Amino acid sequence: MxxxxxxxxxxxxxxxxxxxxxxxxxxxxxxxxxxxxxxxxxxxxxxxxxxxxxxxxxxxxxxxxxxxxxxxxxxxxxxxxxxxxxxxxxxGFLFQAFNLFPHLTALENVALPLAKVHGLAPDAARERALACLDRFRLGDHAAKRPAELSGGQQQRVALARAMAHRPRxxxxxxxxxxxxxxxxxxxxxxxxxxxxxxxxxxxxxxxxxxxxxxxxxxxxxxxxxxxxxxxxxxxxxxxxxxxxxxxxxxxxxx
Amino acid sequence: MLLSWRVRVSPRQTIAWTVSLGLGATFCFFFWVLLAHPWRWEAVAPYAGNLLAGWGMTLAVSAAALLMTVAIAGALTAGQLSAFAVPRALSRFYVEIVRGTPLLTQILIGFYLLAPVLKIENRFVVGVAILSAFAGAYLSEIFRGGILSIPKSQWEAARAIGLTGAQTYRYVVIPQAVRRVLPATAGQFANLVKDSSLLYVIGLGEFTMQAREVNAHTYATFESYVPLALGYLALTLPISFASRWMEERFRYEH
The missing domain is CATH 3.40.50.300 (P-loop containing nucleotide triphosphate hydrolases)
Structure with a gap:
């Protein structure tokens, strides 16, 4: 850098x-x-x-x-x-307080920027988001909302969100x-x-x-x-x- | 030791019982008064059709005004939250004037001064327009409060992942704000239904006007107005139930 x-x-x-x-x-x-x-x-x-x-x-x-x-x-x-x-x-930017979107599931949190900012098709965005959650050992939690996750899990979801588009x-x-x-x-x-x-x-x-x-x-x-x-x-x-x-x-x- | 047989009652239980007993007694007294009244239902029975027609008119006015209220409130909210000073000032001015003056005056000015100039003669149309212009001002403040209640960290996270301003509203802020404004919005809708009763002053044959006429013909005051109360409840309770159902449906905090 x-x-x-x-x-x-x-x-x-x-x-x-x-x-x-x-x-x-x-x-x-x-x-x-x-x-x-x-x-x-x-x-x-x-x-x-x-x-x-x-x-x-x-x-x-x-x-x-x-x-x-x-x-x-x-x-x-x-x-x-x-x-x-x-x-x-x-x-990608990760915040101390995670700042996940509480109304979206873990998967939707990660897929939202992929689809809306980086122009992936909805299916491709979901697939990439799921792969990213898997990478951070969150595959079982994809359908959960932030309130259902522990702090550590939330921060890993936030990390998946910040990493999914392969940031510079x-x-x-x-x-x-x-x-x-x-x-x-x-x-x-x-x-x-x-x-x-x-x-x-x-x-x-x-x-x-x-x-x-x-x-x-x-x-x-x-x-x-x-x-x-x-x-x-x-x-x-x-x-x-x-x-x-x-x-x-x-x-x-x- | 001697007093140890006494049941221990927490302050919370004391309050709960006092409130329950107080309300229970009030309801009993109320129903006793109603039952003790020498009812003359036979006097108003011939006018049942008029009351029903009035109820239908109130339903139609309210339903039309409800849709327009949401549209007006949305526009006013956008105006008040605008980055530009002029729409902000104008929306604010509108909200303050409408909220600060009696609906009765607004109906009279709207029907006798504005409508003739605009060549609108249909009382239904004028009624719906005035009612939604009035309720829209209140609802826009509820919407504005809901949007401003979304924490700054959510806006920041949306910015960090690269969402545009419009996308931030669409995917992050509004979905969360809707959930928060539901109870207050339902209250405003119930008010709108009841406020439509003032439209009798421009001769719209809605529910309250019909009840007044039945009373004038029969002198059976309570036999005219108690059905009125029940008729309004039949409109406002479903709003309340729908709101509770949606609150549950859109809940994400657990």
Whole structure:
């Protein structure tokens, strides 16, 4: 993956979620992990990368696609807006709270974008959705609605929905933060599988062991700024910044 | 120890019994009053045909107005949720004026001022138009509330998978909103049936007007108006049952 951020800021009201972030990631990096304290800007950075929001200042590019430039507000119908919409269709986004559609079955949740966004015929969409649910070991639950599924199953359905169209980039926003340890394990297992299969992934997580195991590159974000970034063995093994050392010391202690 | 034989009654049970006894006593008193009345059914019997014709007219007006109400409410809701300021302001203005003024005034202005200018002389048509213009304003607020009650995360998930705005309404928001607005919509429909009784002021021979005439001929007030109440119940109860049935049919939360 090729990601380039230059001076990216994002402000919500009086809160600076990101302030002047510079970041360059390029091949052969396939899996990028964002770690750091809550409220540090991880989610905002993922939402910008996913094309769900645009920066207030600075510029952000994924591969050759411009995902917003601060001095250039996005108006509907412009080339910029079309580009962002194409970017969203191409990629997959997984939310912390799953955000499945409660009135649709697991199968319908996965098949809906295939049929309506990616233009598959209804039968083909169902078939692909079913194959995708099978892959995440949800074949028996295809006809169930989200309320009938456990949190871990719901997140795997959401993962199937985000993966069914074979996304260029998969973005995972704290995929296991709403799950208990057992369900966390079942979801991380599936994500690790995707990593092994070569899927390009950017994720934020509080699971340090997992980040260390799967990531090619790790970014530590706090107070809207990148404090340190590098290979996982150096960032986890020998952190240079005091803030990173302190954070890792606290979260790894128990 | 001495008091240990006493049955323990929870506050919930106390409330349940008080409410049940209170309502039961009220019903008994009500039926006793009705039974004690010296009924003169023979006085109104010759006019049974008039009452039946009036009931049929009320059914026809209500059914036609119900369909038009949904169409008007849909248009007003779209106007109020529009991204453009002009339709938003106009819809809002319409809703506030209609909800804030008496139906009686609206019927009189509609029939004696507007209809002649538009060269509409058919009382049925004018009645249906005024009634649905009135109920449409209320129903549009119910629809608007239903749509706004769908959480932001659902819109966001729809955007992330690449649905367009129209697709988001069609496949995600409206199916969930329909389920939520069913009870209030049924209430509004029952109101519409009863509000049609005011159309007697423009001489439409509906149920209430027939009952008034029977009363004028026979001086048998309750023998004229109790059948009126039962006749309206025969129209509103099916609406209520249909709504409950649909609530169950479209339920997805378990």
């Amino acid at each position: 090729n990601i380039e951020l230059t001076g990216v800021s994002r402000v919500y009201g009086a809160t600076r979620a990101l302030s002047g972030v510079d970041l360059a990631v390029s091949d052969p990096v396939r899996v990028l992990a964002l770690i750091g304290p809550s409220g540090g800007g991880k989610s905002t950075l993922l939402r910008l990368l996913g094309g769900l929001e645009v920066p207030d200042t600075g510029e952000i590019r994924f591969d050759s696609t411009l995902l917003g430039r601060g001095d250039n507000p996005v108006k509907s119908g412009t080339a910029m807006a079309t580009g962002l919409s194409e970017h969203r269709k191409r990629n 980039l998969l973005i995972l926003d704290e995929p296991t933060s709403a799950l208990d340890p057992e369900m966390t394990a079942e979801v991380l297992e599936v994500i690790a599988e995707l990593c092994r299969d070569g899927q390009e992934i950017v994720l934020s997580t509080h699971e340090m062991g997992f980040a260390r195991a799967v990531a090619d590159e790790v970014v530590f974000l706090a107070d809207g700024e990148i404090v340190e970034w590098g290979r996982p063995e150096s960032l986890f093994g020998a952190p240079k910044q005091a803030a990173v050392k302190g954070f890792l010391g606290r979260v790894m202690r128990w």
